[in-house]
Amino acid sequence: MVEEVLSQNEIDALLSAISSGEMNAEELKQEKEEQKVRVYDFKRALRFSKDQIRSLARIHENYARLLTTYFSGQLRSYVNITVASVDQVPYEEFIRSIPKMTVLNIFSVQPLDGRILMEVNPNIAYAMLDRQLGGRGSSVNKVDNLTEIETMLMSQLFEKSKASLYEAWSSIIGTDPVLEDLEVNPQFLQMVSPNETVVVVSLDTTVGETSGMINICIPHIVLEPIIPKLSVHYWMQTNTNKRDPDAYEKITQTLQGARVDAKTLLGETTISIDQLLHLHKHDVIALNQPIDHPLQLRINDQPKFYVQAGKSKNKMAVQVLEEFKRGKNDE
Known part of the structure; x- marks a missing residue:
């Protein structure tokens, strides 16, 4: 605990105010006691430290670059994806913040428990679909009545993106992402309890001339087994580990046999x-x-x-x- 140290001038001014009656010593004592109480909202429990949030931001900055490359190749169009923010909020608050009708991709990430939710703004989703069908990438928001063909095309597009998710998380843990479902109504989707803390990674996305957001919702249950690996201490240990002698020997032998x-x-x-x-x-x-x-x-x-x-x-x-x-x- 760090205590505030008053200067001599501040002490003299305080004693003068008490002596002249401008300030009551009892009120001052009561005010000090009141400051010890801090309001805590259990519905917005902060379960991740700033250090862990920064680590998640680094992982998803890499993920955003991988998605940019993937979607650019698949859509043959200008695509730019960057991390806009990383926050921890109750799951209920996240569901209320997204459109009533949107595109929701649900990924399982074995061996981790739980599922990851990727919410794609309808503007972006339909721009992607339009490019797949040979259009210019214009957006028409009619996500409430997706046809079977449109649903299949979107599912295939996001199913293939799981390789980017695997690569982005490979520095922390090896996962096997699988697209389990594609939903359009978030009210029918109850992955965790409403008060459960989730990390929401917002990706600012541009496809051609269309802009929107892709939000990735990661429940606490998914991250719980790897929370120790999200600290700076883990990253420093990983980066300073001694090189593998066997791997070094193999690389050396391969290089020595290379022709120049x-x-x-x-x-x-x-x-x-x-x-x-x-x-x-x-x-x-x-x-x-x-x-x-x-x-x-x-x-x-x-x-x-x-x-x-x-x-x-x-x-x-x-x-x-x-x-x-x-x-x-x-x-």
Whole structure:
């Protein structure tokens, strides 16, 4: 507990106010006692720390980038998805905040318990559907009467997006996301109790010229087993772990066997087309490489060493003199 320390001037002013009757000592004592009581709303229980919320934001920033790539490829259109906010609210409050008719994708994420809900604003959902059917991506909000074909197309689109969800969460836990259902009325969907705390990740989404929100609702029961992994301490431990010796050895062996293109440039020059057309046998072309300067050994067209030309076992060869360093005039 941190106590507030008053300066000497503040103490003198306080004593003066009590002595003159401007302030009553009993009232001051009562006010101090009242400040110890803090209102707590059990319907809005905060079950996640700011640190854990920031970790969830980082995970879903990566998820937003993966979804952007996925939807851009599937829809052949401009798609931009970014994280707008990450909040924890009661499930009932989340349900009241979304439209009465919308597109709700329900994912199970084994081995975690519970289900994740992805709510897609009708404007965005129909823009995506219009692009799938060859349109320009315009939005017509008629989500209350989806046809079987429209429902199937949307289900297939979001079912394939589970790979992005798996990859985004892979840094924390390996999951097996499965699209269990697609619903349009949130009132018929009761995943958890109304007062259960859920994390709502809001994604600002643009498809072509249509903008809207995609909201991801993650109940506490889903995150409970992995809450310790959402701390900064876990991320730091993960990032500072020693490398796997076996994996390091395999990578080393693979790299050592990789083939690269090595060549030495003896020199170069520039001539005109007229000079080229009039070249004859025994003509000499002067290169820009002085004979007393070392040559460059290039690895995959990148200068790596300074070398000198020679012969080894009746074959042309070069001898390495020193490592090439950037910034020299020879570059």
